[in-house]
Amino acid sequence: MDQALDAAAEVFAEVGYEKATTNLIAARAGMSPGSLYQFFRNKEAIAEALAGRYATEQAASHDAAFLRPGAASLPLGNLIGQVIDPMIAFHVANPAAGILLQSADLSPALAARTGQLHEAALRRAEGLVAARAPGLSPDERARVASVTFQVFKGMLPAILAAGPDERDALVRELKTVLLRYLEPIEHGH
Amino acid sequence: MDQALDAAAEVFAEVGYEKATTNLIAARAGMSPGSLYQFFRNKEAIAEALAGRYATEQAASHDAAFLRPGAASLPLGNLIGQVIDPMIAFHVANPAAGILLQSADLSPALAARTGQLHEAALRRAEGLVAARAPGLSPDERARVASVTFQVFKGMLPAILAAGPDERDALVRELKTVLLRYLEPIEHGH
Amino acid sequence: MDQALDAAAEVFAEVGYEKATTNLIAARAGMSPGSLYQFFRNKEAIAEALAGRYATEQAASHDAAFLRPGAASLPLGNLIGQVIDPMIAFHVANPAAGILLQSADLSPALAARTGQLHEAALRRAEGLVAARAPGLSPDERARVASVTFQVFKGMLPAILAAGPDERDALVRELKTVLLRYLEPIEHGH
Amino acid sequence: MDQALDAAAEVFAEVGYEKATTNLIAARAGMSPGSLYQFFRNKEAIAEALAGRYATEQAASHDAAFLRPGAASLPLGNLIGQVIDPMIAFHVANPAAGILLQSADLSPALAARTGQLHEAALRRAEGLVAARAPGLSPDERARVASVTFQVFKGMLPAILAAGPDERDALVRELKTVLLRYLEPIEHGH
DNA sequence: GATGAATGAGTCTTCATTCAT
DNA sequence: GATGAATGAAGACTCATTCAT
Numbered sequence: 180m181d182q183a184l185d186a187a188a189e190v191f192a193e194v195g196y197e198k199a200t201t202n203l204i205a206a207r208a209g210m211s212p213g214s215l216y217q218f219f220r221n222k223e224a225i226a227e228a229l230a231g232r233y234a235t236e237q238a239a240s241h242d243a244a245f246l247r248p249g250a251a252s253l254p255l256g257n258l259i260g261q262v263i264d265p266m267i268a269f270h271v272a273n274p275a276a277g278i279l280l281q282s283a284d285l286s287p288a289l290a291a292r293t294g295q296l297h298e299a300a301l302r303r304a305e306g307l308v309a310a311r312a313p314g315l316s317p318d319e320r321a322r323v324a325s326v327t328f329q330v331f332k333g334m335l336p337a338i339l340a341a342g343p344d345e346r347d348a349l350v351r352e353l354k355t356v357l358l359r360y361l362e363p364i365e366h367g368h
Numbered sequence: 369m370d371q372a373l374d375a376a377a378e379v380f381a382e383v384g385y386e387k388a389t390t391n392l393i394a395a396r397a398g399m400s401p402g403s404l405y406q407f408f409r410n411k412e413a414i415a416e417a418l419a420g421r422y423a424t425e426q427a428a429s430h431d432a433a434f435l436r437p438g439a440a441s442l443p444l445g446n447l448i449g450q451v452i453d454p455m456i457a458f459h460v461a462n463p464a465a466g467i468l469l470q471s472a473d474l475s476p477a478l479a480a481r482t483g484q485l486h487e488a489a490l491r492r493a494e495g496l497v498a499a500r501a502p503g504l505s506p507d508e509r510a511r512v513a514s515v516t517f518q519v520f521k522g523m524l525p526a527i528l529a530a531g532p533d534e535r536d537a538l539v540r541e542l543k544t545v546l547l548r549y550l551e552p553i554e555h556g557h
Numbered sequence: 558m559d560q561a562l563d564a565a566a567e568v569f570a571e572v573g574y575e576k577a578t579t580n581l582i583a584a585r586a587g588m589s590p591g592s593l594y595q596f597f598r599n600k601e602a603i604a605e606a607l608a609g610r611y612a613t614e615q616a617a618s619h620d621a622a623f624l625r626p627g628a629a630s631l632p633l634g635n636l637i638g639q640v641i642d643p644m645i646a647f648h649v650a651n652p653a654a655g656i657l658l659q660s661a662d663l664s665p666a667l668a669a670r671t672g673q674l675h676e677a678a679l680r681r682a683e684g685l686v687a688a689r690a691p692g693l694s695p696d697e698r699a700r701v702a703s704v705t706f707q708v709f710k711g712m713l714p715a716i717l718a719a720g721p722d723e724r725d726a727l728v729r730e731l732k733t734v735l736l737r738y739l740e741p742i743e744h745g746h
Numbered sequence: 747m748d749q750a751l752d753a754a755a756e757v758f759a760e761v762g763y764e765k766a767t768t769n770l771i772a773a774r775a776g777m778s779p780g781s782l783y784q785f786f787r788n789k790e791a792i793a794e795a796l797a798g799r800y801a802t803e804q805a806a807s808h809d810a811a812f813l814r815p816g817a818a819s820l821p822l823g824n825l826i827g828q829v830i831d832p833m834i835a836f837h838v839a840n841p842a843a844g845i846l847l848q849s850a851d852l853s854p855a856l857a858a859r860t861g862q863l864h865e866a867a868l869r870r871a872e873g874l875v876a877a878r879a880p881g882l883s884p885d886e887r888a889r890v891a892s893v894t895f896q897v898f899k900g901m902l903p904a905i906l907a908a909g910p911d912e913r914d915a916l917v918r919e920l921k922t923v924l925l926r927y928l929e930p931i932e933h934g935h
Numbered sequence: 936g937a938t939g940a941a942t943g944a945g946t947c948t949t950c951a952t953t954c955a956t
Numbered sequence: 957g958a959t960g961a962a963t964g965a966a967g968a969c970t971c972a973t974t975c976a977t
Binding site for chain 5 (some may be wrong): 958959960961962963964965966967968969970971972973974975976977
């Protein structure tokens with residue numbers, strides 16, 4: 180079943196969600212289509228499960244960053260780096276995650292199925308914001324977290340498509356955008 | 369033919385590019401599939417033409433913003449507003465434009481055409497940056513423009529999905545992000 | 558209407574009957590599809606009319622060969638030459654005639670529509686045979702004529718496809734086949 | 747898969763290659779279109795496979811005729827009978843073979859494959875000629891073989907279309923044509 | 936009489952899904 | 957539980973034919 184998700188990730192990354200065929204995923208996973216459908220009700224369920232796996236993995240990496248001693252009192256720039264760097268690394272290692280993230284915006288019908296990834300990321304961003312800007316109203320906090328995530332999501336495709344040098348420059352730029360956006364908020368708007 | 373593009377825009381917005389069927393587009397346009405294919409060689413060509421139309425319309429609206437007297441000497445915040453507001457209005461009025469903008473994994477030919485939309489927006493952003501931060505190297509300028517556009521693109525889906533109130537708040541936030549990102553650049557990094 | 562048939566002949570020769578589209582024929586004829594359908598009930602009717610025209614033209618050329626004084630008493634080899642040469646010339650000049658002749662064999666449904674060409678050619682061959690071998694029963698005469706025509710038809714594609722030199726050799730061979738076949742018949746089996 | 751080819755043969759024989767639809771072939775084969783496409787990449791591939799099957803079967807039957815002891819020293823008329831009779835029987839039993847043999851304006855790929863049928867028959871005819879008229883130059887030998895085959899091909903449709911009695915008469919006539927054509931060649935032109 | 940845009944049934948082909956083995 | 961052949965609905969696209977102008 181992990182085998183199947185690995186295969187799905189490969190195929191999604193290579194051809195996108197819509198053009199990925201379940202038969203190709205099964206073949207890539209070294210199993211029969213029938214077996215694939217024993218694990219997943221349908222193609223959508225595969226994407227959902229994959230998104231779930233990504234959500235879990237990212238949560239783990241995020242927690243790791245925050246269990247580091249002193250994380251809470253880190254300067255904002257450093258904190259951003261500690262969060263962004265593993266996220267980028269994760270997406271570089273798992274290009275299908277980006278595909279799923281984008282697919283959600285492509286068609287309303289696709290949104291629900293990758294919700295977990297979205298929601299999980301959002302919730303973590305909200306935790307961050309709550310810790311750094313405790314004065315914000317829940318609405319504001321949610322909005323700031325959402326904006327942060329959207330900026331990340333917006334830059335992700337370019338970052339993933341870039342070669343190593345340009346990628347580093349873009350990541351630096353992403354951090355700059357977020358730092359400049361969040362710093363005034365941290366200090367009470 | 370405008371009829372057909374209108375119908376295509378509706379259908380793309382509703383179900384996304386991949387799930388849009390040419391027969392549905394034709395029906396929505398009140399014509400037969402055969403007629404649709406008299407105007408467009410294939411499904412891709414429909415999207416291409418639609419992207420072209422959007423590129424043209426946006427260029428016009430953007431030029432309008434810049435021909436306004438004094439635009440060049442406007443405070444950055446105001447300038448951003450003058451650019452962002454019509455762009456948002458455009459995307460709210462034309463939700464299919466966002467779909468096309470986001471669709472990364474299209475065929476090369478279509479990508480090239482939606483690339484028009486992309487490129488046109490990018491080039492306009494570069495013009496802006498060049499005017500405001502003449503000291504930047506071409507590479508830096510291109511990167512700043514690209515980042516600006518990516519941030520916009522990243523927030524677009526949420527803005528379009530939001531209700532009117534939340535939408536306004538998100539647009540304000542988008543402007544804030546861009547202002548805080550660009551202001552230091554305008555003043556020499 | 559001759560215009561239309563000329564165009565049809567071109568198109569049939571270029572792409573074959575099945576792949577020829579009525580719109581292409583109309584365009585080639587410099588008229589609208591509507592006009593084409595004013596002259597011909599449907600695509601089949603075009604082929605029929607074209608076959609009819611070819612039948613007429615060939616009849617004329619055949620009669621010319623036979624009105625030549627002394628034709629009836631010519632040695633068989635010469636007579637064959639006088640019949641075959643203009644027929645080959647005709648088919649070289651009108652490649653669509655060969656297409657129509659072949660199409661009749663490709664699908665039972667196609668046979669009827671080019672019947673005129675077949676029948677006309679057969680009847681002329683029968684006339685020839687009757688003149689040269691008056692002793693044959695009507696059945697035998699019909700069969701000999703039919704065989705003669707089929708041999709001609711069988712070699713026609715290769716003759717038309719060949720370059721000039723090979724073509725001459727093949728035509729010579731065709732005449733040899735027919736001469737050797739018909740000579741004993743002329744002399745009472 | 748043999749099922750599918752049988753069905754294709756039926757359909758090709760009934761309506762010709764162009765008018766044969768893959769759905770009809772599938773239905774005739776008692777399978778779904780999807781299954782048909784599991785065996786054959788596309789419609790062309792069906793015809794190719796069928797042509798291949800025919801080529802193989804004919805080669806076998808032809809070899810059988812020639813492995814018969816004393817075949818090489820048979821009088822020419824007998825030899826012709828031994829070759830023609832099974833070929834006619836084959837085409838009577840497999841009317842689609844004639845359709846494929848006659849279809850000249852197929853796509854290059856298909857032509858190449860039906861060419862197999864063509865080529866195989868030609869090569870066998872050449873073998874025959876070489877054995878019987880060793881004095882011929884390769885060019886002449888090829889031409890004689892080609893002419894022989896074309897005569898056969900030319901008479902085939904009429905033979906297949908005829909009722910049993912007329913068919914026998916036509917086959918006899920075919921043999922006569924070939925015998926009279928080839929006999930002088932066998933004896934040094 | 937001519938036009939040519941419009942039609943829509945029909946074609947090939949794909950692929951998510953099922954089910955007998 | 958696994959298999960993978962079979963399914964068949966549905967999609968992109970074509971083209972003979974019609975009909976309002």
